[in-house]
Amino acid sequence: MHIEKNVFENIFETVMDIEGKTIDNAKAREDIKIYCKRKDLEKNESMGKYPKACYSLGKKEKKVVCDWVAKLNFPDGYVSNMSRFIDMQKYKLFGMKSHDCHVFMQRLIPIAFRELLPVTVWKALIKVEDMLRLNEDIPVILCKLEGIFPPSLFDSMEHLPVHLAYEARVAGPVQYRWMYPFERYLGKLKKKVTNKAKVEGSIANAYLIEETSMFCSHYFEPHVSTKMNVITPRNDDGGDVEQCDGNISIFMSPGRLSGSRKKRRLIDQEYDAARIYVLLNCVEIEEYVKIFVEEKKTSEPNLTDQQIESRLHSDFANWFKIYAHNSNNVDNRIIKDVALGPLRNVTTYPVYFVNGYKFHTRDHGSNRSTFNSGVCLKGSSYGNLSSDYYGILVEIVQLEYPALPIKSVVLFKCDWFDPTPNVGVKIHKEYNLVDVNHKRRFKMYEPFILASQSLQVYYASYPTLRRGKVKPRPNIDLPIDSMAFQDDEVEAHSVDVVDQVSTPLNDPSGVLVDIDDGNDDVQFGEDDDDTDT
Incomplete structure (x- = not known):
């Protein structure tokens, strides 16, 4: 989840061109000139400005995205209220948790940028949602992203997904080997502290009371509500229906x-x-x-x-x-x-x-x-x-x-x-x-x-x-049909044909923009309140 959150933030902040957060800065453009030789993105020496990249949005597009996110309504328990994360002055999102980033990356990115980005950029971005699952496609997806974004985007976090599929096959499901159960239990123990002068004694006393009450609850009548019989899911449907002879489905x-x-x-x-x-x-x-x-x-x-x-x-x-x-x-x-x-x-x-x-x-x-x-x-x-x-x-x-x-x-x-x-x-x-x-x-x-x-x-x-x-909602199971004409459609290499064509990476309008010099002190000093995003 943390890897996915970091990958999402790097890509999203670059596409939204968030000041101090985007990796598309002057230093990144100089790296492009040295290592990538993309003349479309090189500095215009006469004007002293850089061409606007096709993968970054303008002010109008960013406002449209933020307004769209503010109006989104999701089912209960699906994700946090996205409207609370929007800064309409700077046109950015902040304070998103790992699950919020997961939902946005898996479900909303294909919708959010479809009408606002070029087709080649949009197709590369929506493939990111498969990057953490499909081992054989990870190098291909990374190569497509490297052909669009500056080299500075691809740090250790973007490299880690290459190893995740192999790690899952060797070590098994992640829930048996990560630290979250222990962190949650430590938080539970911290809540038992009532006397800060006697921390260990407070925890031990509360633990004994909890164990004693749990043991006694096994001898209560079934109609008495305890921790053992009041565990119901969020959307409880009432359980099985009483059956009678001859009842139908x-x-x-x-x-x-x-x-x-x-x-x-x-x-x-x-x-x-x-x-x-x-x-x-x-x-x-x-x-x-x-x-x-x-x-x-x-x-x-x-x-x-x-x-x-x-x-x-x-x-x-x-x-x-x-x-x-x-x-x-x-x-x-x-x-x-x-x-x-x-x-x-x-x-x-x-x-x-x-x-x-x-x-x-x-x-x-x-x-x-x-x-x-x-x-x-x-x-x-x-x-x-x-x-x-x-x-x-x-x-x-x-x-x-x-x-x-x-x-x-x-x-x-x-x-x-x-x-x-x-x-x-x-x-x-x-x-x-x-x-x-x-x-x-x-x-x-x-x-x-x-x-x-x-x-x-x-x-x-x-x-x-x-x-x-x-x-x-795009996570609906689509009907699978084995008819031959559908197989031919699947095998059509429409995406590969588009990717083979050399497409310009600068904005088609030819706009020149001022780009931050990429100074680390400036980047983190201007927005101290949002360093946790």
Whole structure:
């Protein structure tokens, strides 16, 4: 983590051209003249200034980046509030912890600089996120960076990743051999000191009390809260659901509702959409779906697959209601209750915990500094085209079914973006980026999904001097397809072809700028308050 933090700070501070922190100074330019022979970056003797480098941002671009970071909203517990790290006077970030640097380097750099840096520089920067994982690519990535940035950037910290992959293979996972557990435990012992004149005695006394109380807690009744039974995760979903005979999968998914509840009645369109979605996504009802499809193919052999899909959504619910109660093929009482359809009166909630995530409805989280309303559904459309659906959580609905035992399922009502490939959603597989056109909406009325199917994403616009697009959280598992045409796309050497072309490293506008002389005393003396960044 410390290596990644130092690498991130060196690169980010150079791109942002932070005074006193950037390595692109007069001494670095002289090194370039001696060792690299990049005439594009050499000093203009007549003007006494240096050409502005293509890898550093101007004042307008830096302001755009800082404004963008200030407006970012992340899910609860994902990262610190980035707006607290911004200095809008000097256009820089300060005080970021190791995890904040990790998230920015892995998730935000590909978004932050895509519209602001040349393509060659941007491609080299986004490959940095793989540098700590891919042993065979580390030398190649370093060479690409060396072809762009000054030699002074590549100190011992940039060299260390070369050895990390080998170290991991030889020594195993790092958590078994680093110092953090001991540092945390020493901090825990320091908190036990109540008398500074008797430090050792305070620690020993507090340790004995803790051990004694822990030993006694084993003999308490189960309902008594102790350290042994009150350990719950941040986004606890309530644990396993109590099972009864004949229960089906949609009623056994764990989840925990929270917040003030409200009662309302579903309109006809909502009722039909929720009813058919639950039926088509229940594993135990799949065999009856196959029976329905076979009957339609037999009675109307000329139907296309899309027409059968349409009949399935419009006719299956009523067909299954009659089939389940007029046939001996359905013995499960709970399936017969599901065939009758849900109750029209539902209960809505603003918060739901499921799959390790905390979801907020759009209205509930509108005035919060965090964003927990982004939803992703892994799915497929007609044919063999696999696609994911991205949307905003509008309402959390608890749907109940008639008869005992009490049966309820939680649905998410979402506002879906258009999932059409290359129109509503564009996936950059090489860079693991997903672009979503926030102006286009899904044309079909299918607002509901099972809460247990949802993944959480966040959306962020590209920082740019012009209007940008909307982008979801980039660490979503993309669908993998083994079709031959996709293999050809992967093997296309588009990046290598671009890198082989000699591209100028100075700013295309030809701007000349004054550069700091690189004096160490000046560098650290001007900004003493931020030396920990």
